[in-house]
Amino acid sequence: MCQVCGCAIDRAGEPVVLEVLEGLLAANDRTADHNRAHFDEHGVFVVNLMSSPGAGKTALLEATIVALRHRYRIAVIEGDLETDNDAVRIRAHGVPALQITTGTACHLDANLVHQALHALPLAGIDLLFIENVGNLVCPASFDLGQHRNVTLLSVTEGDDKPAKYPVIFRASDLVILSKTDLLWLMDDFDPRRAAAALRELGRGTPLIQTASRRTPAIGPWVEWLDRELAHHRAPRHVDVVQAQHAMARSGDTRVKA
């Protein structure tokens, strides 16, 4: 408003301030909601799998496909900086896999997933895994339209990772301690310390253990998937996990009601 006479005119050349109060990732979040609507329309349950590079995301998916492909129609979206090596590994198990190569980008975003989902036969998929770019920092900030976030912590890493990367671990609905068949070798990794660090993040996130190579031991993970999928499909369900997730992020104005 004009400060000379009080008329409702902003004078040319004079600085004016616009109050915006809008999330910086509002555009990404809108696309993510749009993706979720696509998934829900086709009854696809979507899990966003995150971890540092080499924590065993692809190996876990391979073991998961072997365990579950007779019960669920599975598909995978692979995110990597370069190569389609991971998609090739997944396809070898007879499951559709779409590779997104991000070039130099360190994370997947809702837009990349949106492009990929139109290349997938959504009507023929029960369970879609999005294997995010191996990175414990960047993927945490970008909603893709998934229903659950799962983060792997391999026992060859430090057991204090949840304390070092609180944003991604707090955003997780489940944390998987992977490569536990190597635990006997890793005398400096204490699963109890990892659990304590995770507990400090205040969400009560469950922590389970898996081993995917040689003799796969992924029972708790398969049970979790069964339970979450059944829960997601239950008619008129109140999605408690999603609600908790929304509450956890409610201090985060990117998510607007």
Place this chain on the structure above:
Amino acid sequence: MALHFGLFADAHTREPVGDSIRAWMQIAVHELSVCQALLIQVAEHACKQGAAAVVRITIECGPLSGVEPTLLKDAFAIMRLGGIAAAAELVVVPTVVRIECMECGGRTETRPNKLVCAACGGFRTRVIAGGELRLRSMEMRTLEPRPNDGRTRMVSG
């Protein structure tokens, strides 16, 4: 119309600016994507308001947003060039982490990796502050006198 918001891109076509910058800077941080989103948002608001130039952008950035203010400022210093915010200052208002216990209702100011209740030890809490990542306000200059729709205010002095 093609409204320039930064290097190598415009808000109309939304061509990626981050990729060119990444290739040039040889870095991969998500602050580039966040900065790109910010500049698009700013350009859209500036366009709607008929602004000639954006002079100051104020954002809130909490420790639980996953965005590092220093890296965001570095990205901004380069990505703003050539656009409507080319001469703009980026002000990052830091926020503190505050949680509310879902068991006792107690509120605690804390740090990002210590989110359990300090009062009762409850390990289910709600983050009530600290996750912010939002555009608070922007200051701009207009070319023409324009009716005030109530959303803007003049800067005194």
